[in-house]
Amino acid sequence: MPTATSRLPHVFEKREQEISDQWIEKQQATGRKLTAAEREQANRQSREFLRSLKTALKQNSSGDVSGPDWAGVREFLVDLSSRRAKDGYTPRETASFVFSLKQPLFSALKNEFGSDAKAVADEVWFATLLLDELGLLTTDAFQKSREDVILRQQKELLELSTPVVRLWENILALPLIGTLDSARTQVVMQNLLEAIVQTRSDYAIIDITGVPVVDTLVAQHLLKTVAAARLMGADCLISGIRPQIAQTIIHLGVDLSEVTTKATLADAFEVALRRSGHKVVRQDAAPVSAAR
Amino acid sequence: MAIRVVSAESMEIRSSDAVVLVRQAVRKKSISLGLGLVDQTKVVTASSELARNTLDYGGGGTAHLELVENGTRSGLRITFEDQGPGIPDVDLALTDGYTTGNGMGLGLSGAKRLSNEFEIWSKPGEGTRVSILRWK
Amino acid sequence: MDRIPILKMGDFLLVTIQVDMHDRLALSLQDDLTGQIVKHRAHGVLIDISALEIVDSFIGRMLASIASMAHLLDAQTVVVGMQPAVAITLVELGLPMKGIRTALDVEKGMTALRGAILEAGQDGDTGRIR
Numbered sequence: 001m002p003t004a005t006s007r008l009p010h011v012f013e014k015r016e017q018e019i020s021d022q023w024i025e026k027q028q029a030t031g032r033k034l035t036a037a038e039r040e041q042a043n044r045q046s047r048e049f050l051r052s053l054k055t056a057l058k059q060n061s062s063g064d065v066s067g068p069d070w071a072g073v074r075e076f077l078v079d080l081s082s083r084r085a086k087d088g089y090t091p092r093e094t095a096s097f098v099f100s101l102k103q104p105l106f107s108a109l110k111n112e113f114g115s116d117a118k119a120v121a122d123e124v125w126f127a128t129l130l131l132d133e134l135g136l137l138t139t140d141a142f143q144k145s146r147e148d149v150i151l152r153q154q155k156e157l158l159e160l161s162t163p164v165v166r167l168w169e170n171i172l173a174l175p176l177i178g179t180l181d182s183a184r185t186q187v188v189m190q191n192l193l194e195a196i197v198q199t200r201s202d203y204a205i206i207d208i209t210g211v212p213v214v215d216t217l218v219a220q221h222l223l224k225t226v227a228a229a230r231l232m233g234a235d236c237l238i239s240g241i242r243p244q245i246a247q248t249i250i251h252l253g254v255d256l257s258e259v260t261t262k263a264t265l266a267d268a269f270e271v272a273l274r275r276s277g278h279k280v281v282r283q284d285a286a287p288v289s290a291a292r
Numbered sequence: 293m294a295i296r297v298v299s300a301e302s303m304e305i306r307s308s309d310a311v312v313l314v315r316q317a318v319r320k321k322s323i324s325l326g327l328g329l330v331d332q333t334k335v336v337t338a339s340s341e342l343a344r345n346t347l348d349y350g351g352g353g354t355a356h357l358e359l360v361e362n363g364t365r366s367g368l369r370i371t372f373e374d375q376g377p378g379i380p381d382v383d384l385a386l387t388d389g390y391t392t393g394n395g396m397g398l399g400l401s402g403a404k405r406l407s408n409e410f411e412i413w414s415k416p417g418e419g420t421r422v423s424i425l426r427w428k
Numbered sequence: 429m430d431r432i433p434i435l436k437m438g439d440f441l442l443v444t445i446q447v448d449m450h451d452r453l454a455l456s457l458q459d460d461l462t463g464q465i466v467k468h469r470a471h472g473v474l475i476d477i478s479a480l481e482i483v484d485s486f487i488g489r490m491l492a493s494i495a496s497m498a499h500l501l502d503a504q505t506v507v508v509g510m511q512p513a514v515a516i517t518l519v520e521l522g523l524p525m526k527g528i529r530t531a532l533d534v535e536k537g538m539t540a541l542r543g544a545i546l547e548a549g550q551d552g553d554t555g556r557i558r
Contacts, residue, residue, distance in 0.1 A: 066296060078364070144364040186516070190330065193512035200532060224519045231515040233508070233531035233540070308451040315448065315482060333482065333513040337521060340484040398485050402521040 006126045007119070009057040012050075015108045020050055022104035027097065045080060045097075052076055063126060065133050077134060081141035091142045098135035102128065158187045164195040170202045171272045172234075173265065177210035185221040189228050196234045203272040204229050207265045209240030219254040226259055235275070237261070239268035298359040298366070305343050305372075306352045314343040314355050318370060321357050325368050325428055335368060335426045338406040341399035342372045342422050349396045350374025350420055360425070367408070367427040378416040432457045434464050440472040440541060441465065441503075442534070446479040454490045461494060465501045471548075472541035473498050476534060478509025488523045495528050504544035505529065508537035 012019070024046050028034070034042060052072045060069035077098070084094045105127050113119040162184070165173040172195055174188065192204060206225065211218065226236040239262045241249075249256060262268040273280060301321075303314055318339040322332045339355070346353040353374030360369050379385050385397045386404065400422070404410040407424035414420040430453060435442040441464055443457070461473065475491065477483065483491075495505040506529045510518075518525065529544060531537040 066294075140363055186330070189516050189519075190512065193515060196532065197512065200536070202536075227519045228512075228515045231510050231518060231525065231530050232512065233533075233536055312448045312450050319481075330513045330516055333517045334520065336482050337484050337517050340482060340486075341521075344484070344486055398521075398523065402485065402523070405520050405522060406517065 006057075006061045006063070006123060007113075008123060008127060008130075009054070009061050011108055011112050011123070012054045012057060015112065016050060016054065018111075019101075019104045019108050020047060022107065023050075023101050026100045026103060049073075049076060049080075049097075063129060065130070065137075073134065074137060077137050078141040081138045082145040085142050085145045091139050094138050094142055095135045098131055098138060102131055105131070155187075158184055162188045162191050164191050166195075166199055166201070167205070167269055168273065168276075168278070170200065170276055171269065172196065172199060172201045172204045173207060173269070174204060175207045175210065175265070179213065180208075180211055180218045180221050182217075182221065185225060189225050192225065193228060193232055196229060196232050202234055202276055203237065204234050205237045205239055205265060205268040205272060207240040207268070208238060208245070209242070209265070211240075214245045214248055216252050216254065219249060219252060219256075223254070223256075223259075235260075237268040237272060239263070239265045294362065295369075296361045298361055300359075301357045303355045303357070304352075305346050305355055308347065311340060311343045311347060315340050317355075317357060318368070321359060321368055322426070325359060325366060327368070327426065327428060331426060334406040335370075335424070338403035338424050339370050341403045342370070342424065345396050345399045345422075346372045346374050346376075346420075350376030352376075353419075365427055367425050369423060369425040371421060371423040373419065373421040375419040378418055378420055379412075379414040380416050382412055382414055431460060434460055436464075436468055436470070437474075439470060439545075440474055440538065441468065441470045442474045442476065444476040444479070448482070449487065449490075451486075454486070458490070458494060458497065462497050462501065465498060465503050471503050471545050472538075473503050473505045474534060474537045474541060475505065475507045476509050476537075477507060477514075478511065478533070480514065481511065483510070483514050483518055485521065485523050488518065488525060492525070492528055502548070504541055504548055506531050506537045506540045506544065508533055 024043055027042060027046065028039065056065075056070045056073045060067060064070075065074065080097065081094055084097075085091075106124055109120055109123045109127065113123065161177055162174070165175065167173045172192070174192055176188070178184075180188070195201070196204065206222065208214065208222070214222075222238065226238070229236045237260045238256070241261050241263055260268070260271060262271065270280075301317065303317060304310060305314065315336050318336045319332060322335050327335065343355060346355070350372075351374060353372060353376070356371040356373075358369045358371070360367050379396075382400075386401045387397075400412070403422070403424055408427050409423075409425035411423040412421070430447065432443060432445060432447075432449075432453065435444075441461070443461065445457075447453070449457075464470065465473065473494070475494065477491075480487070491507055495507075498505045508531045510530060529540060531540045
C-alpha cells in the first residue's frame with residue numbers, strides 16, 4: 001500500500017537528469033530502430049513526459065491518476081499514443097515508453113534510500129503501481145484511436161451505401177443495399193429527410209431488393225423511416241419485396257397496411273408518378289403529352 | 293463502471309417554466325459535449341419528458357446535469373429526482389406508456405428509447421430517481 | 429404574458445410557433461385558436477413548427493388537441509415545417525401522431541389543406557381525419 005504522501009516527487013526533483021538519461025538510453029536499447037529525427041523526437045517526448053510527471057507528482061502523490069492534477073500527464077500519454085498509432089508503432093512499443101521508466105526510477109530510488117530497505121520497498125511499490133496505471137492508459141488510448149479509425153471508416157461506408165436518388169421532380173428513391181441495423185437506419189433517416197427538405201419531394205421509394213434479411217427489427221427500422229418521412233409530409237412506398245420477404249412479414253405480424261408496397265422499384269415509381277398527377281405516354285404517331 | 297464526473301449542475305423543477313429552463317440547460321451542455329444535432333434533440337427531448345414527469349407526477353423535484361467520462365469516452369448524464377408518491381410498478385409503467393401513449397409511462401419509456409443508458413429507482417411513499425445518459 | 433399570434437390568410441388561419449412553449453402559452457393558444465376559427469368561420473388551420481427545435485409529448489398532444497378541436501368546428505389542420513432531427517426523435521419517442529396531417533412547408537401545407545377541406549366537404553359529415 002503506497003504511503004499517503006510518497007517521497008517520489010522529492011526524488012524526481014533531485015535526480016531528474018539521472019533518471020532522464022538512463023531512461024532515454026533504455027528506450028533506445030530496447031525499442032525499434034529509429035532514424036536520427038525519430039530519436040530526437042523520442043528524446044523530446046521523454047523530457048516533456050518527465051516534466052509533466054514531476055509537476056503532477058508534486059501536486060498529487062496519492063497514487064490516484066484520474067484527478068484533474070494528472071490531466072496533463074493523461075493528455076500527454078493519450079496524444080503520444082494516437083500519434084504513435086498513426087506512425088506505425090505497435091501497442092507494445094508505445095506502452096514500453098512508460099514501462100521502461102521503471103528501471104531507471106528504481107535505481108534512482110535505491111541510490112536515494114539505499115540504507116532504508118523499507119523506504120525503498122514502499123517507494124518502489126508505489127512507483128510500480130503508478131507506472132502500471134500510466135502504461136495501461138497508453139494501451140487504452142491506442143485501442144481507442146484504432147477504434148476511432150474503424151468507426152470513421154464505418155461511417156463513411158454507411159454514407160456511401162445509402163445514396164438518395166432523385167427519380168423525378170418530387171420523387172426520391174432510396175435503394176438500400178446490405179443489412180439495416182439501428183446505426184444504419186439513423187443515417188438512412190437523416191439522409192432521406194434532408195433530401196426531402198432539399199428537393200421538396202412528396203414521395204420516397206425505399207427499395208429493399210438489396211436487403212438480405214428482413215426480420216422484426218429490420219421491419220421496425222423500415223416503419224420508423226416511413227413514419228419520419230411522413231412527419232415531413234412525404235409519402236413512402238416500399239419496393240423490392242421478394243416473395244419470401246412477404247411471407248416473413250406476414251408471419252411476423254408486422255403491420256404494413258398503411259404503407260404502399262410494390263414488388264419492384266419500377267412499379268413503385270409508376271404509382272408515385274400517378275399519385276403526383278403525372279402520366280407517361282408512349283410517343284408513337286399520336287401527339288405527346290408526357291407529364292402533368 | 294468507473295464513471296467520472298467532470299462537471300455538475302443542478303436545477304430545481306417547481307414550475308412549468310423550469311421545464312423550459314431544463315431544456316435550455318441540457319441543450320447547452322450537449323452542445324458543449326459536441327453531440328450531433330439529432331443526438332442533441334434526443335437528449336433534450338428525453339429531458340423534457342422527465343422534467344415534466346417530475347413536475348406533474350413527482351410534485352416537483354431536482355435535475356442534476358453532469359458531464360461524465362468513462363475511460364476515453366465522454367457523455368452527458370441527467371438525473372431527475374423527486375420526493376413524490378413514487379411508482380408502484382415501474383415495469384408496468386414502462387410498458388403501459390408504450391401501449392397507451394399517454395402520460396407518465398410514455399415519458400419514461402420514451403426517455404429510455406432516446407437514451408444510451410437509463411436507470412430508474414422508485415419507492416412508493418419515498419420518491420423517484422430517473423437517470424439518463426447519452427454518450428458522445 | 430405573450431400570446432402566439434394567429435394570422436388570417438383567406439379562408440385559413442396561420443399559427444407560427446416560435447417560442448419554447450410553456451403550459452400557459454399552450455392553453456391560451458388553444459383558447460385563441462378555437463375562438464378565431466369560429467369568429468372567421470375558418471375551414472383550415474396551418475400550424476408552422478419550423479422554428480421548434482424540440483417537440484416533446486406535451487407539444488405533440490397539444491397539436492393533436494388542436495387538430496381535434498378544429499375538426500369539431502369543421503376546420504382541418506395541417507402541421508408544417510417539422511425539422512428532420514425533430515421528426516427522427518418523435519418517431520423514436522414513440523408518440524403516436526395519428527390524426528395529424530403534416531406537410532413540408534407552408535406552401536405544401538396550403539395545398540394539403542385545400543385537399544383536406546374538399547375531402548371533408550364531399551364526405552357529407554365533417555369528414556374523417558386520416
